[in-house]
Amino acid sequence: MQQKLISLRQQIEQHLAGTPGTYSIELVLPDLGMGLRYNPIVLPSASLIKVFIMAEAFRRASIGCLDLSDSAEVTPAVRVGGAGPLEHAAYGTSIKLLELIELMITESDNTATNILIRILGMDSVNKLAYTIGCHNTLLGRHMMDFTARAAGRDNLTSPTDMNILLGRLYTNGCINPASSQAMLAILLRQTDKCKLPLLLPPGTVIAHKTGELDGIEHDSGIIYGQTPYILTIMTENLPVEEQGRQTIAELSRIVYDALQ
Numbered sequence: 728m729q730q731k732l733i734s735l736r737q738q739i740e741q742h743l744a745g746t747p748g749t750y751s752i753e754l755v756l757p758d759l760g761m762g763l764r765y766n767p768i769v770l771p772s773a774s775l776i777k778v779f780i781m782a783e784a785f786r787r788a789s790i791g792c793l794d795l796s797d798s799a800e801v802t803p804a805v806r807v808g809g810a811g812p813l814e815h816a817a818y819g820t821s822i823k824l825l826e827l828i829e830l831m832i833t834e835s836d837n838t839a840t841n842i843l844i845r846i847l848g849m850d851s852v853n854k855l856a857y858t859i860g861c862h863n864t865l866l867g868r869h870m871m872d873f874t875a876r877a878a879g880r881d882n883l884t885s886p887t888d889m890n891i892l893l894g895r896l897y898t899n900g901c902i903n904p905a906s907s908q909a910m911l912a913i914l915l916r917q918t919d920k921c922k923l924p925l926l927l928p929p930g931t932v933i934a935h936k937t938g939e940l941d942g943i944e945h946d947s948g949i950i951y952g953q954t955p956y957i958l959t960i961m962t963e964n965l966p967v968e969e970q971g972r973q974t975i976a977e978l979s980r981i982v983y984d985a986l987q
Contacts, residue, residue: 728756728759728761729761731985731986732754732761732762732763734985735754735763735981735982735985735986736763736765738981738985739752739765739978739981739982740765742974742977742978742981743765743974743978746970746974747964747965747966747967747970748942748962748963748964748965748966748970748971748974749766749768749770749962749963749964750765750766750960750961750962750974750978751765751766751767751768751770751885751886751960751961751962752764752765752766752886752958752959752960752961752978753765753767753885753886753887753889753890753958753959754956754957754958754982755890755894755956755957755958756954756955756956756957756986757894757897757898757955757956757957758954758955759954762890762956764886764887767885767886767887768885769863769883769884769885770883770884770885770943770945770961770962770963771881771882771883771940771943771963772864772881772882772883772884772938772945773882773938773939773940773943773945774810774835774840774870774936774937774938774939774945775884775889775936775937775938775945775947775961776852776864776866776882776884776938777831777832777835777840777936777938778832778889778892778893778910778914778936778947779852779855779856779861779864779866779884779892780831780840780843780844780847780852780866781828781831781832781910781913782855782859782892782901782902782910783847783851783852783855784824784828784843784846784847785901785902785906785909785910786855786902786906787847787851788906789902789903789906793824793846793847794824795823795824795825795828796823796824796825797823797824798821798822798823798824799821799822799824799827799842799846800818800819800820800821800822800842801813801816801817801818801819801820801822801838801842802818802819803818804841804845805838805841805842805845805869806818806838806841807837807838807841807869807870807871808837808871809837809870809871810834810835810836810837811830811831811834811835811836811837811838811839812830812834812836813830813836813837813838813839814836814837814838816838822839822842824843824846827839827842827843828843828913829913829916831843832913832914832916832917832936833913833916833917833918834918835919835936835937835938837870837871838870840869840870841869841870844866844869844870849866849867852866853865853866856888856892859891859892859895859901860888860891861884861888861891861892862888863883863884863885863887863888864883864884864885864888865881865882865883865884866882867880867881867882867883868880868881868882884961885961886947886959886960886961889947889959889961890947890957890959893934893947893948893949893957893959894957895907896910896911896914896934896949897911897949897955897957911934911949914934914935914936914948914949915932915933915934917933917934917935917936917937917948919937921937921972921976922937922944922945922946922960922972922975922976922979923935923946923947923948923950923958923960923975923976923979924948924979925972925976925979926976926977926979926980927950927979927980927983928983931950931951931952931983932950932951932952933948933949933950933951934948934949934951935947935948935949936948939968941968942963942964942965942966942968943961943962943963943965943968943971944962944965944968944971944972944975945959945960945961945962946959946960946975946979947959947960947961950979950983952983952986952987953987954986954987956982956986958979958982960975960978960979962974962975
């Protein structure tokens, strides 16, 4: 397998040669304790940060500090556009917390995310990330708060940190086994299939979360198969986002073919 990984890294480097934009990639084979990194850096997280928010919500629920069957309301302070059905929800609409988590992950709903951030607090999400070893992850602003972003307050993570979190989910070691399984089930229902899953064989099982902003395309997931693996591809400075999405899909297939 080590020789396969050396060859795979060469394929990745060749595929990205001359490709515009910045790419950061990490592959982990959790059952073998092996992997590879390409250009390991910290980047704006876009919606990848939502996986950490989900984990903190389940942590709170596991210790009895949060009831995921409770409801919260859509208000002018939290309703934003960008992604998800709640951007069109009427003010006062009441939604259960577990449904908010589902929308935040599967539809990348930004309003659902902002509601959860207000309930959980940024500090608690950041503490959870640091506690599990994700030291380059930061929740620094609400979704679609471009004023904060322009002022230098952003949400950050890295392929390494994403793979640490997904690795804990894979081994049922994130919060507890029941919470891990519940979070994996939500990630398996991801509706955005245009990056990591796009070119994989039909029926490939993948639990993942995407992210995007201007010039940024990310995808991070667990790909199940004969050789399960965790793959995160993050990008920045893309002159054309569609090209970035396609490149992520191509890289995903290269990794799949090398391992399966």
